[in-house]
Amino acid sequence: DAKTTQPPSMDCAEGRAANLPCNHSTISGNEYVYWYRQIHSQGPQYIIHGLKNNETNEMASLIITEDRKSSTLILPHATLRDTAVYYCIVLLYNFNKFYFGSGTKLNVKP
Amino acid sequence: AAGVIQSPRHLIKEKRETATLKCYPIPRHDTVYWYQQGPGQDPQFLISFYEKMQSDKGSIPDRFSAQQFSDYHSELNMSSLELGDSALYFCASSPSGLAVYNEQFFGPGTRLTVL
Numbered sequence: 001d002a003k004t005t006q007p008p009s010m011d012c013a014e015g016r017a018a019n020l021p022c023n024h025s026t027i028s029g030n031e032y033v034y035w036y037r038q039i040h041s042q043g044p045q046y047i048i049h050g051l052k053n054n055e056t057n058e059m060a061s062l063i064i065t066e067d068r069k070s071s072t073l074i075l076p077h078a079t080l081r082d083t084a085v086y087y088c089i090v091l092l093y094n095f096n097k098f099y100f101g102s103g104t105k106l107n108v109k110p
Numbered sequence: 111a112a113g114v115i116q117s118p119r120h121l122i123k124e125k126r127e128t129a130t131l132k133c134y135p136i137p138r139h140d141t142v143y144w145y146q147q148g149p150g151q152d153p154q155f156l157i158s159f160y161e162k163m164q165s166d167k168g169s170i171p172d173r174f175s176a177q178q179f180s181d182y183h184s185e186l187n188m189s190s191l192e193l194g195d196s197a198l199y200f201c202a203s204s205p206s207g208l209a210v211y212n213e214q215f216f217g218p219g220t221r222l223t224v225l
Contacts, residue, residue, distance in 0.1 A: 038153075044202075046213050097168055099155065
């Protein structure tokens with residue numbers, strides 16, 4: 001599976017957009033990009049995934065660059081409850097195991 | 111909506127004892143995954159099952175074994191417990207191991223403490 005690189009931590013003001021970057025320069029053509037988050041020792045929670053196109057759901061937007069070597073997760077209006085570790089994961093669609101990297105600790109501040 | 115159920119939520123054992131963790135997937139989910147998360151660490155994949163057969167294996171110690179039963183629940187058996195086994199153990203389930211995409215739904219975890 002492709003290796004991902006994320007900044008260890010980021011701060012965001014409450015109500016502002018949080019933009020979390022992820023580099024996956026060795027991604028192959030049939031590997032998906034997934035984003036999960038973990039709030040303080042709870043089970044990781046699915047946020048969004050994508051292959052090539054930008055994706056949006058009720059939680060977030062995922063922007064994937066044209067060369068697919070990086071992506072950005074956007075939380076449009078961050079709240080204090082969005083404080084968590086965010087993991088970017090890349091893997092083939094029918095692989096069973098997630099490899100969690102170090103993730104980004106997002107601190108949303110009042 | 112029903113979620114993944116794990117039991118027990120907390121477990122305290124002595125060194126060299128055994129422990130059994132249970133996972134009940136979301137109804138109609140046939141694939142189960144186990145992850146271990148040590149203190150201050152990221153979740154590490156241990157093992158997965160699809161339709162009661164082991165489908166993939168990660169960094170699971172030989173002292174650990176797991177299986178998936180006919181009702182799709184899974185059990186992780188841990189023997190000769192060591193202090194380093196103290197961790198959060200997460201179970202996740204997904205609708206199919208052969209799904210086009212692989213969203214995994216995680217349970218709340220079992221916190222195992224080995225004294």
